[in-house]
Amino acid sequence: MRKNDNLPLNLKERTNSKISLLTSIAVLAVLCLIFNQMDYNMIRKPAAQAQKAAEAEKRKEEEAAAAAPEVTTATVMAVGDNLVQPSLLQSGQYESGTWNYDHVFANFLSEIQAADIAMINQETPFTSSHDAVSGRAPYATPTEMGDALVTAGFNVVTSATAFMDDNGYDFLSQTFDFWSSSHPDVTLLGIHSTQEDADTVKTLEVNGIKIAFLNYTFPSSGTESAGKEYMIDTFDTQTVATAIQNAKAAADCVIFAANWGKTEEPMPTEYEKQWANFLMQQGVDVVIGTNPNVLQPYGYLTDDEGHNMLIYYSLGNFVSGQETLKQLLGGMANFTIQKTVNGDDTSIKITDAAITPLVMHYSYDSGDYTPYLLSDYTEDLASQHSVREIIGDEFSLENLQTKYDEIMSMNVTPSTKSNLLDVRFDADGNMVDASGNYVEDTDSITSGQYYTNLANAQSSNNTGNDSDSEE
Numbered sequence: 501m502r503k504n505d506n507l508p509l510n511l512k513e514r515t516n517s518k519i520s521l522l523t524s525i526a527v528l529a530v531l532c533l534i535f536n537q538m539d540y541n542m543i544r545k546p547a548a549q550a551q552k553a554a555e556a557e558k559r560k561e562e563e564a565a566a567a568a569p570e571v572t573t574a575t576v577m578a579v580g581d582n583l584v585q586p587s588l589l590q591s592g593q594y595e596s597g598t599w600n601y602d603h604v605f606a607n608f609l610s611e612i613q614a615a616d617i618a619m620i621n622q623e624t625p626f627t628s629s630h631d632a633v634s635g636r637a638p639y640a641t642p643t644e645m646g647d648a649l650v651t652a653g654f655n656v657v658t659s660a661t662a663f664m665d666d667n668g669y670d671f672l673s674q675t676f677d678f679w680s681s682s683h684p685d686v687t688l689l690g691i692h693s694t695q696e697d698a699d700t701v702k703t704l705e706v707n708g709i710k711i712a713f714l715n716y717t718f719p720s721s722g723t724e725s726a727g728k729e730y731m732i733d734t735f736d737t738q739t740v741a742t743a744i745q746n747a748k749a750a751a752d753c754v755i756f757a758a759n760w761g762k763t764e765e766p767m768p769t770e771y772e773k774q775w776a777n778f779l780m781q782q783g784v785d786v787v788i789g790t791n792p793n794v795l796q797p798y799g800y801l802t803d804d805e806g807h808n809m810l811i812y813y814s815l816g817n818f819v820s821g822q823e824t825l826k827q828l829l830g831g832m833a834n835f836t837i838q839k840t841v842n843g844d845d846t847s848i849k850i851t852d853a854a855i856t857p858l859v860m861h862y863s864y865d866s867g868d869y870t871p872y873l874l875s876d877y878t879e880d881l882a883s884q885h886s887v888r889e890i891i892g893d894e895f896s897l898e899n900l901q902t903k904y905d906e907i908m909s910m911n912v913t914p915s916t917k918s919n920l921l922d923v924r925f926d927a928d929g930n931m932v933d934a935s936g937n938y939v940e941d942t943d944s945i946t947s948g949q950y951y952t953n954l955a956n957a958q959s960s961n962n963t964g965n966d967s968d969s970e971e
Contacts, residue, residue: 580815660690
């Protein structure tokens with residue numbers, strides 16, 4: 501068949517055009533595929549991989565965060581006895597007829613209010629009657645002093661003291677009623693209006709840390725509160741052990757306030773040391789001691805299982821009108837409760853334990869009645885202190901610092917005995933057993949004896965060294 505060369509030109513052009521179009525479409529399709537693959541490889545795939553990696557990293561961080569221990573803390577500051585004596589009482593009485601003691605704590609507002617928990621030992625009972633106020637034993641302190649404690653920022657008050665029931669049931673009841681009606685948010689320890697209240701564990705929760713508080717004082721052989729023994733918590737091994745176990749079951753940490761020791765003695769007594777060992781064995785975390793009216797050392801006790809108990813044997817006086825250098829030297833305790841939660845395990849650690857020396861200042865001339873940090877105290881203030889009318893130049897800034905260093909340098913040897921745990925005390929402070937027989941303390945030493953023994957030991961060592969040298 502002959503080729504037809506006479507086909508219309510427009511048909512040939514249309515054919516070529518179709519071929520070109522199809523070719524263009526094919527090329528475009530190929531390019532689209534190529535660019536799509538390039539987009540996938542260069543953009544979408546890396547983006548998807550980056551997103552996947554970011555999601556994996558986020559999951560990893562979340563898992564790590566869930567697995568990491570959760571650590572929370574609560575800070576505690578504590579001071580010693582608030583012992584309101586005559587000159588201090590007068591400083592809060594104004595010609596207008598009002599009574600106010602806010603000025604007493606003015607120097608410590610920042611320290612008190614910076615702490616999550618601020619503790620003070622209210623040594624004396626309160627009375628709502630100004631006619632009944634007394635700055636000497638038997639003490640009766642105006643309730644305005646309690647108002648000043650709250651205004652300053654104290655939120656835990658210990659009241660199981662040797663003076664609390666000197667006036668019998670009436671003033672003890674007034675004290676409890678004042679706190680429960682006027683300041684119910686304050687955690688009041690050591691005294692109770694009912695047996696039910698006495699059996700209730702007192703706790704505070706701070707930053708997820710639940711803290712239980714206990715407060716006990718000397719067991720008396722007197723009968724002033726007979727039939728109402730629950731009104732004041734007093735030392736007894738069975739009672740205290742049960743209270744501690746209940747506290748441990750209800751809280752993460754147990755702080756035990758102990759009213760004990762010998763008045764004006766910086767060295768802890770055997771009674772204190774035996775009870776300290778007993779409290780450690782029961783699992784107490786911190787002990788804060790009061791009553792001796794003078795500072796005593798502080799440190800840690802550790803048992804064979806590795807339990808550490810921080811103990812301040814005595815913080816001395818915070819506020820008083822007393823008249824010796826060592827009675828006017830007090831201490832402010834500071835420590836941190838650290839709670840660590842790691843999965844199902846929870847642990848408590850007491851960290852940053854410290855004590856800061858304080859001095860109680862009062863001047864009859866200026867009307868200044870307030871404690872100071874010893875670091876803020878000056879020779880000029882010391883020269884104006886009214887105690888100098890009694891002890892003269894003995895009261896000085898240098899002697900206050902020397903006395904503080906002397907007390908804190910004493911090494912307190914722990915006791916493992918238990919013969920004094922359940923003794924009681926008569927009106928003269930003598931120890932008696934359950935049968936009423938006097939119990940002799942043959943193990944306690946005074947701070948004076950401690951330094952005498954220390955000097956003798958050093959002398960013996962020096963003599964031995966000299967003998968070795970001669971040989």
